Amino acid sequence: xxxxxxxxxxxxxxxxxxxxxxxxxxxxxxxxxxxxxxxxxxxxxxxxxxxxxxxxxxxxxxxxxxxxxxxxxxxxxxxxxxxxxxxxxxxxxxxxxxxxxxxxxxxxxxxxxxxxxxxxxxxxxxxxxxxxxxxxxxxxxxxxxxxxxxxxxxxxxxxxxxxxxxxxxxxxxxxxxxxxxxxxxxxxxxxxxxxxxxxxxxxxxxxxxxxxxxxxxxxxxxxxxxxxxxxxxxxxxxxxxxxxxxxxxxxxxxxxxxxxxxxxxxxxxxxxxxxxxxxxxxxxxxxxxxxxxxxxxxxxxxxxxxxxxxxxxxxxxxxxxxxxxxxxxxxxxxxxxxxxxx
Amino acid sequence: xxxxxxxxxxxxxxxxxxxxxxxxxxxxxxxxxxxxxxxxxxxxxxxxxxxxxxxxxxxxxxxxxxxxxxxxxxxxxxxxxxxxxxxxxxxxxxxxxxxxxxxxxxxxxxxxxxxxxxxxxxxxxxxxxxxxxxxxxxxxxxxxxxxxxxxxxxxxxxxxxxxxxxxxxxxxxxxxxxxxxxxxxxxxxxxxxxxxxxxxxxxxxxxxxxxxxxxxxxxxxxxxxxxxxxxxxxxxxxxxxxxxxxxxxxxxxxxxxxxxxxxxxxxxxxxxxxxxxxxxxxxxxxxxxxxxxxxxxxxxxxxxxxxxxxxxxxxxxxxxxxxxxxxxxxxxxxxxxxxxxx
Numbered sequence: 001x002x003x004x005x006x007x008x009x010x011x012x013x014x015x016x017x018x019x020x021x022x023x024x025x026x027x028x029x030x031x032x033x034x035x036x037x038x039x040x041x042x043x044x045x046x047x048x049x050x051x052x053x054x055x056x057x058x059x060x061x062x063x064x065x066x067x068x069x070x071x072x073x074x075x076x077x078x079x080x081x082x083x084x085x086x087x088x089x090x091x092x093x094x095x096x097x098x099x100x101x102x103x104x105x106x107x108x109x110x111x112x113x114x115x116x117x118x119x120x121x122x123x124x125x126x127x128x129x130x131x132x133x134x135x136x137x138x139x140x141x142x143x144x145x146x147x148x149x150x151x152x153x154x155x156x157x158x159x160x161x162x163x164x165x166x167x168x169x170x171x172x173x174x175x176x177x178x179x180x181x182x183x184x185x186x187x188x189x190x191x192x193x194x195x196x197x198x199x200x201x202x203x204x205x206x207x208x209x210x211x212x213x214x215x216x217x218x219x220x221x222x223x224x225x226x227x228x229x230x231x232x233x234x235x236x237x238x239x240x241x242x243x244x245x246x247x248x249x250x251x252x253x254x255x256x257x258x259x260x261x262x263x264x265x266x267x268x269x270x271x272x273x274x275x276x277x278x279x280x281x282x283x284x285x286x287x288x289x290x291x292x293x294x295x296x297x298x299x300x301x302x303x304x305x306x307x308x309x310x311x312x313x314x315x316x317x318x319x320x321x322x323x324x325x326x327x328x329x330x331x332x333x334x335x336x337x338x339x340x341x342x
Numbered sequence: 343x344x345x346x347x348x349x350x351x352x353x354x355x356x357x358x359x360x361x362x363x364x365x366x367x368x369x370x371x372x373x374x375x376x377x378x379x380x381x382x383x384x385x386x387x388x389x390x391x392x393x394x395x396x397x398x399x400x401x402x403x404x405x406x407x408x409x410x411x412x413x414x415x416x417x418x419x420x421x422x423x424x425x426x427x428x429x430x431x432x433x434x435x436x437x438x439x440x441x442x443x444x445x446x447x448x449x450x451x452x453x454x455x456x457x458x459x460x461x462x463x464x465x466x467x468x469x470x471x472x473x474x475x476x477x478x479x480x481x482x483x484x485x486x487x488x489x490x491x492x493x494x495x496x497x498x499x500x501x502x503x504x505x506x507x508x509x510x511x512x513x514x515x516x517x518x519x520x521x522x523x524x525x526x527x528x529x530x531x532x533x534x535x536x537x538x539x540x541x542x543x544x545x546x547x548x549x550x551x552x553x554x555x556x557x558x559x560x561x562x563x564x565x566x567x568x569x570x571x572x573x574x575x576x577x578x579x580x581x582x583x584x585x586x587x588x589x590x591x592x593x594x595x596x597x598x599x600x601x602x603x604x605x606x607x608x609x610x611x612x613x614x615x616x617x618x619x620x621x622x623x624x625x626x627x628x629x630x631x632x633x634x635x636x637x638x639x640x641x642x643x644x645x646x647x648x649x650x651x652x653x654x655x656x657x658x659x660x661x662x663x664x665x666x667x668x669x670x671x672x673x674x675x676x677x678x679x680x681x682x683x684x
Binding site for chain 1: 410412573592593594595603604605606607609610611612613614615616617618619620621622623626
């Protein structure tokens with residue numbers, strides 16, 4: 001078989017504000033791949049089916065000399081992130097053609113992976129689509145369940161405020177918190193997202209672009225738990241209307257990812273209210289909670305008890321648009337890019 | 343006996359920046375008291391011996407309409423705070439003239455207290471001065487010991503950075519951390535304070551006014567624990583050079599007490615480094631740790647193993663100056679105002 005095009009999304013220039021498709025990232029078709037003959041050197045050849053766009057990726061779109069916890073994407077090279085693919089050929093022990101792998105994949109149509117270091121073989125429940133395994137049943141769902149279990153110290157009757165409650169992490173937090181008997185306040189940036197949050201059980205759901213978060217929290221709080229996905233002025237508001245001994249689960253601070261600067265007005269309240277803040281990355285909680293996640297959460301996704309939404313973009317060439325929509329907030333639900341069908 | 347003057351420190355005007363003695367607080371001598379005949383109504387008459395000036399008092403010098411966790415001082419009324427006095431007369435069961443009481447006292451020479459609600463009878467070790475009971479053996483010492491015990495999760499060989507390490511809380515933290523086998527980095531604002539921090543065991547002590555905290559932490563860190571008394575840019579620096587899974591014990595953020603605004607540059611690091619922040623007020627830890635404090639800390643103060651410094655001001659009329667010096671940072675050691683001798 002002759003070589004075919006291997007489309008890729010390349011990191012082209014450091015964005016000053018939001019990433020701009022065609023400028024900060026570009027879709028490149030100059031590379032080809034011979035699927036039958038490309039050397040694997042003991043690794044595997046993967047056809048990428050699904051790629052995930054996630055807020056943390058903004059932090060990797062930076063100049064390499066800027067230090068940060070996560071390694072930056074390399075200029076001129078493909079982005080990478082969560083994804084799922086099907087194995088076309090394998091020289092790697094224990095993996096066979098036709099199996100599916102999930103984990104970190106380069107943003108290209110075909111990937112030669114040297115090993116399973118960043119990937120695992122996954123099996124799908126027949127009732128779920130593969131895309132669910134990068135969403136409710138994947139990293140975002142695990143983030144919600146494991147962060148909640150590790151840090152919330154939730155008690156029935158307490159009040160939690162969930163920011164970005166219509167996103168894949170926030171929506172799962174809402175549903176787990178309701179299951180635990182809490183009153184749930186949740187916010188998002190469109191009326192459509194507000195409706196979804198009500199459908200999945202939020203007691204109070206509001207559009208933060210048209211309703212002042214401080215007014216809502218003053219009326220419906222004080223809060224015992226804040227699930228923070230946004231940081232900045234929302235974090236300030238949550239601190240202002242937090243109870244004594246409240247727990248702030250710091251999952252994300254998307255408001256600071258572009259500017260990297262957060263003018264905090266009431267940070268000292270953490271002292272007077274004896275608050276605790278827990279920043280976390282789900283990676284470090286996987287060993288402790290993966291079994292519980294599979295036993296307690298996935299069956300509820302399969303049965304339909306736990307709901308989710310997806311924002312599906314078709315075609316790798318549109319990944320830059322999906323990422324931008326996610327960061328700007330115009331998407332709805334888990335950002336999924338369908339690269340190919342099997 | 344004829345009525346005598348009962349000098350008082352009154353809250354006169356809300357300070358815009360640092361408090362100004364004679365303007366925001368005034369020493370008032372217009373009130374008199376008849377020590378033999380003043381009605382006690384079942385309470386006690388206390389002669390104030392020692393008063394404490396502490397950073398948190400700045401937060402109470404505000405307009406009553408400004409909401410905050412701690413109640414504001416009342417304009418035209420005396421300040422109040424930690425102190426020790428001797429009982430002159432008592433109608434309160436279980437307390438006799440000649441006993442000493444410690445706790446919250448109004449800032450005046452003589453106080454009629456309705457009960458022991460905010461006070462407790464205290465006994466002094468003969469080797470210690472009463473002033474130690476508002477310092478190393480009092481609230482600041484308890485703050486250090488109890489906050490460390492509750493939140494530090496300290497392990498031998500870890501690195502802690504203690505801000506305001508020459509203050510009564512920080513100095514005790516340094517000594518407890520050394521006892522636990524940690525490497526201690528400590529900062530203060532004068533060379534004299536730096537010398538004191540070295541004397542009590544700090545491995546690295548520096549003057550933050552002449553040495554860049556970031557340079558020190560880059561060289562001597564990364565840190566596993568930050569004992570925060572200052573907040574603001576120092577907190578940012580500590581976050582930048584913190585280890586994964588580091589613990590930030592939020593005891594004070596004095597840099598924000600005047601402005602109430604903290605421009606944080608790297609707050610998102612709390613997520614990527616899986617950091618935890620614990621704000622606390624010692625009041626809530628007293629039930630759990632008071633016995634341990636008396637058993638483990640006070641004997642070491644008596645034996646001289648745990649050291650302390652005091653900045654003694656004589657005369658209630660100078661209390662405003664002592665408070666200002668504390669907030670500006672020109673004092674050295676625990677701020678003690680000697681109001682009277684027995």
